[in-house]
Amino acid sequence: MTNPILENVEFDDDGFMIDPNAWTAEIGEAIAAREELPLTDRHWVVINFARQEFDANDEAPTLRRITKTTDVDTKELYKLFPGGPAKKAAMVAGLGKPTGCI
């Protein structure tokens, strides 16, 4: 049963939003619910930062940039987003799948 908020949102095969600009906080909540990830204020520190970085630089921040710039450290990031914070945070923030470096 798809959440109605997500019905008109386009995703790629891995569950990442195709158009990051279509993202809203409600969509973020709905993606998190789909991933069975209840969001706390600490999650939002990361998500808001990721959005802010995306608006400024057109790309998702690296984990290192998140931990250097916000008060969330790496250990906490892994607790907040189990199973890979880079991927999960980008997914909830409506950003594309991190390409990883080459």
Added chain:
Amino acid sequence: MKTFLILGGGTGGTMVANKMSHHLDPAEWKIIVVDENENHYYQPGFLFIPFGIYSPADVVKPKRDFYPQNVEFVLSKIEMIEPDQNRVKLEKGKRTITYDTLVIATGSRIAPGETPGLLDNGWHKNVFDFYTIEGATALSRFLKFWKGGRLVLNVAEMPIKCPVAPLEFLFLADWFFHERGIRDDVEIIFATPLPGAFTKPRASSILGDMLEGKNIKIEADFNIMEVDHTQKAIRSYDEREIPFDLLVSIPTNMGSEVIERSGMGDELSFVPTDKHTLRSKKWENVWVIGDAGNTPTSKAGSVAHFMLDVIVENILRQMEGLEPLAKFDGHANCFIESGFDKGILIDFNYDVEPLPGKYPLPGFGPFSLLKESAANHWGKMTFRWVYWNMLLKGEEMPFESQMSMAGKWK
């Protein structure tokens, strides 16, 4: 008299110096190269030192041998870059150089201090890097007498200089232990922060199969938190633990310290660079070549080579008051040593992942893409000569700067 200043006299800096010396009128321009190290290392050769294939002497030559005569070489530490004032302060003689055009070629370096415990007691005893001459040499001494056990190769964090080098190390280690007759006594584990063997899907699956075929286990999505020397284990942030007898680490790679001191870098001290024009995102007369910048491509010498024509053309355009036009496409190609006198070649750019095919001549080769062959191995071994004698001088090479789809199969 105008000044064309190059910081860093390694692969990128040397090529730029050679190329620009042909273009700039010596009556109008002075070219200066600054570097703190007298030695030029052929860094791809570091990989072979641990296995005794190369000795340290095989990979070093004096930097000065590779600059043209009309270039001034200054051997000094760089204290500070002040791009708002167009000047650079050197340690030696407290000299200040004011420049008209600046090229940053200060490269990248390993930063083992970024991982807690990595530099503790075992460093260069049973924990080694092979990205420095010291690490590679210490590891060769260790391997000479090692009787076997559990070898863990860990990549701390991406991006790293030459992303295929860890795979090559694994293939060569497998071969080395076979030759010594102790392969059955060595367990080889590859702990990587990537989801698989490599960054790009096609290559990752082919290389992943090769690792499996050689009985090398991949521990994927492994983000190292710490090295525990007393327990001889590495731990990840998601609380996985891998014990080791021998840890070979590719530590976090960062840009030069002077970039950080000068406030010019991102969180890894890489200079934010326009990925197509290769100009600094912030300063119009500052250009970045090779692994000093944050362009999302491999931090490898082949990439610096492919950047060369683009950066030179754009700098010359700027000198004529024109906007940069030439576009770098992220072209990289890498020989991957796969052991037993064979190798693989991959060729790719920002948009096209490594694909199978023939290179550089479509249909003919002599090199095979994304496939093991003896020719690829000989290509890699010959490359050292090509590097010293052709590449550094900025001479024409038999392949184009822009990647080509000819000869590749989708």
